Amino acid sequence: MKASDLFVKCLESEDVKYVFGIPGEETNDLVLSISGSKTIRFILVRHEQAAAFMADVYGRLTNKVGVCLATLGPGATNLATGVANSNMDRSPILAITGQTSTNQMHKESHQNMDPVIMFTPITKWTWSIRDAEGIPEIVRRAFKIALEEKKGAAHLELPVDVARMNSSNKPLNKKRKNSSDVSCHDLTEAAEMIISSNAPIVLVGNGCIRNRSSNAVRNLLDVTGIYSVNTFMGKGVISDNSVTHLGTIGIKESDYALRALRLADLVITIGYDLVEYSPQNWNSTIPMKRIIHFDFTTAETDNYYDPDLEISGNIELGINSLLKSLNSLKPGFRIQKSQREKTITTLKIFQSIKSEIENRIYKFKDDLSYPIKPEKLINDVRELLLSDDILISDVGAHKLWIAKIYKTFEPNTCIISNGFCSMGFALPGAIAAKLEFPSKGVVAMCGDGGFLMNVQELETAVRLEVPVIVIVWCDSDLGMISTKQSLELGKSVYTRFQNPDFVKLAESFGAIGYKVEKTEDFKQILQRAKSSTRKPVVIAIDIDASRNRLLFEMGDNAIG
Template sequence: MMKASDLFVKCLEEEGIEYIFGVPGEENADFMMSLEKSDKIKFILTRHEQGAAFMAEIYGRLTGNAAGCLGTLGPGATNLITGVADSNMDRAPMLALTGQGSSQRLHKESHQIMDVVKMFEPVTKWATTILHPDNIPEIIRKAVRVARTEKPGAVHIELPEDIAKLQATTSPIKPQRFRRPVADDKIVDEAFEILKNAKHPIILAGNGCIRRRASKQLRQFCENTGIGVINTFMAKGCVDMDAPYCLYTAGLQAKDVVFHAIEASDLIITLGFDMVEYHPSLWNPNGEKPIIHADFLPAEID
């Protein structure tokens, strides 16, 4: 048997979590004592919970690995929300961890008690509370998997203080490797035929190129084909800005040089593109231009 808060930390270690940023409170006391014993996870104290959330977001965006941000119940949890929402919109994996009062207080009005999970649901991919210590391994496994898989984003786990003190009979789950999808050969052949017949193709590179470390392959493709590439503002750095095939960054509003390059093209290849980056109605207003979309998820419609 193991104390629930110890099991929580052990599960985070198994999932490869290395950093937690935050401001602890009384309701996080058991978790913090368990975290202090860890030699794999580093806790970084911040001045404000919002700063902790943004630090975890940037870590996730730069590394592709999830970090945690921590707050206590009530105002500690609500202070995390802006950074958590930004992480979710920017497709950065993150674990938002909040303490909570005793589970026996959750059904009634009580000091600083509010439905934090309901507040986090609209700004995360998944939000839940732990109501039994034996559920900790599967909850953390699901949370990390949801945070990391496409489209990556934020998840929220609430740990009530009385649950953190209980003894658990379960053990951490050994992590499994994520399997990436492989393109269908027929679809690849169709895309090749479309590309072969295009006279002025252009590439619109999105944040997925950064997230999935596809920059090297993108550069090789551009060098071999001579096709110009435009990046969204969330994909800056996916190709060298001084490369002859780089047409710089797409603007959201102005009809600049980049926009005219898109306008003059007869085929747009979107790589790792997400609609949250640059609305298709801005660069393909009439929906007339053919598009080859390559990503880990099916395309959406604007």
Template sequence: MCAAQKHDTTTEKTTAQVLVDCLKAEGVDVIFGIPGEENLDLMFAIKEAGIRFIPTRHEQGAAFMADVYGRLTGRAGVCLATLGPGATNLVTGVADAFLDGAPLVAITGQVSTELMQLTSHQYLDLSAMFSPITKRSKVVMRPDTVTEICRLAFKYAENGKPGATHIDLPKNIAHMPCPAKPLRRQQPPALYADPAAVTEAARMISEARNPVILAGAGAVRGHAAQAVTTMAERLHIPVVQTMMGKGIIPCDNKYRMGVVGIPQHDYIIDAFDQADLVIGIGYDLVECSPKKWHTHDDMKIINIAALPADVNQLYEPEIEVVGNLSDSIYQILRTACRDDKPEPESMLAVGCRLHKELEEQGKDNSFPMKPGRLISDIRKVLGRSDILVSDVGAHKIWIGREYPCYEPNTCLISNGFASMGFAVPGAFAAKMLRPERRVLAVSGDGGFMMNSQELETAVREKVPFVTLIWEDAHYGLIKWKEEEQFGDVFGVGFTNPDFCALAEAMHCHGYRVGSCEDFIPTLERAFENTDAPSVVVVPVDYSANMELTRTLRAAYN
């Protein structure tokens, strides 16, 4: 008999048990988190229901796991924490899901309702705290409201632009009898674009001299990769991707030009200099400000998305095609025609330039290894459908700019909230969901130490992904920015533990790369381990950062 039932004198289920019934009705099969005294009723209800619970080593790791679960499945990932410090530890991962558009439901324990008006041990107004970083945050103040609160949490998390929601369950409410039953999941209606908007968009695209497609995270969430690629090929339009839109068009397609979003003025901006029409497809301003690419006043914009565009002085669409992305694109293709327009050779040359640049960097045999050589070699080891999960740091800029992708959701980058510590727990969730694929977490030594403890979770749960640490003993991205702006560095250096010994202490496999030639064999060896995760450490030479800065400045100043 569970803890909740021992104190229950009725045959009615408790609020905690009904909440778990609601989670099962939503299709929840796994919850990530750390329990506490205030959610013990909920924990034993989870046990009774047979939902898999994965105890993590930090609540932030639980939130990142739920975040990536949501990205890859389209269904809300669920994370759980107790009140006070447990809840505050969730905040970074919840905020990441909120800005990056990943469906997530966070559940927290709370003090009993009679203590909320008092100065109470560990009490914070969690609904107020989570409100700015969620689409909806509610406290269950009466047992009979729990089913509605839960249904709405999932509805808000998964629909529109997906994001995070929060449910706060006080301890006394969790234990009370609850007469309610789970509400049915509602299938959201399919929304299709206004035919007049489709017709006008097709006309503008047909008449444009140099259109360019800007594909973002919404195109990935909307499963529009095939439609975007078809539009590019049929209408001869180059495609620029955001970092979170990588893979929306295969990297070996001639119309794929590259990625916008690095801090520097990059070659890809040349395409926008020439463009008279930008076709935003699933573009989200949080990924990359229009200031990066809106280079002249003669540029017109079409917004093709599931939702109307946000307001921005530099993103004012002439026409908005709002509805199912793939349907909108195929409807446009019924009447749009650009057969009388020449192939955009000068714009496509931008993508060729980046491709050739990576080829040249891949020949660099110096050691410590340069970022371009590392990316080139990683691509040789990973298959087309394998998954790379990037942490945040200098390596993210190189991966975002240069790592070739063939499919959506094969390069996961946090670039809305852009939080360090994302890669290790994110790779855990990716490998758990896609066990047949190779999953590689790429992290700097700074980001790795922020959530390295989740390797123990991976060992315990038998989830064998590989973590690659680019080691330079600095917070590399901030060092790069300091060098650019001040010509000096301050406050960004640190020392590192022996990462191989640390990995082995957590019952993982540890490897250290000693030469360029050793990198690919070492990474292959790490992926052969199926009994436990592996950690590969490679010294990196980030002098390439300022080399890139000087090259781009010379080209555009």
């Protein structure tokens, strides 16, 4: 069997559904082999960075390895930002790059550079395949490493001469991995810490979404009545409609909900990742809080994050066992049943924080001023999307507004890149989401800066007949940078730019374009966009960027 055919057979064995990428001379053998697959669909994109972002979002939404492909040299370097993004956001992907023949790799040759060295710091594992016989083992290992906690990126280089070799080997069968249970002693100790606590709180992170632990976490909170908060990438693990959920934290200056975290005497972190939100923001006072760390892996080392108890293993199994330990030590335990004065006082404060956050979310629900206020825009979008529709946020000031204001009811329905935080993420990601979930509404929320970084993928969406909706927040400014410059340095510099006519731009690609001129027209236009069944829709709307200052206000002016 030709090596490139064997490689594709290995991808089929791993249940790969899509390969996102751009063909190149050194990947032609592999691409031709993919074209012969009955189960893998090649998705041609217009920039390799977009291919990596698509693989990233596919990995997040399916918990399977997303695959992207590029040629050598500039193709590989173009992949790098998207690969780094997936790795730091813990999304499982495999990046495949072509390479010149092995007899040329030791010297200067056309487009030759060493991508293995380049990808080393931004992947979990990278390897150059030098022998066709090793392909089954190497591909199996790449997928296994990408899916092991913490999930992330793997990279394989396939030189053109290796792709043309022959091999008698066959793909390795992937094996189902048994989830590791946790120590009964640790769970008993955790239960004792919770029962003795005056003001426990749960901090939920991205690990709960990656490992599909939402139901177990919700059950823990429903049974115990413990209040909770989530990180940006933990949105949806707990429904924002829960009466004991205080929403999203992650903007240290403006987290009104951070008051609750600072009042807590015990923080139970579940799937929490320090890359998202530094513990220094909520655990910098002396004495430091008691912490129970729940995750698949042990805690990172940090001066402000030194858990009293680390419980490593399957999150769902661990939480279910914790509930049994709680019931064994104190049947019917519920924090609201406590007669301790400090607990009663703290719970009243938590309730008032919840009420105030709700008020702030809906304060401008009926405001018709224009340019539209961020709060109003997000409320209108939430009102018109179903609970399981998918919103994907790009990176910029709008990301912070979405994290705080957009109510999320199910996991993986609000996708935010909050580790590497690369602009240009949302449009490619939305295309991948709509490909995988065609029956769901998919909205990309972009700033006018980030949207133009990967605007070429509108052609991809048009060609594939993927009717994603892109809402572009227009202020002709790099809003978050501009605001922070003004607040910290007294003025903003080099952040202003001019925008194209977004309607004409969308139409030039074959998409549908709208420009909202009045706030009261926005919902009607969005409703019209939802009716598109084959064409992507771009909606440009001017945003009241003056409100971005609230993102960095402290205390009573915090946004939620």
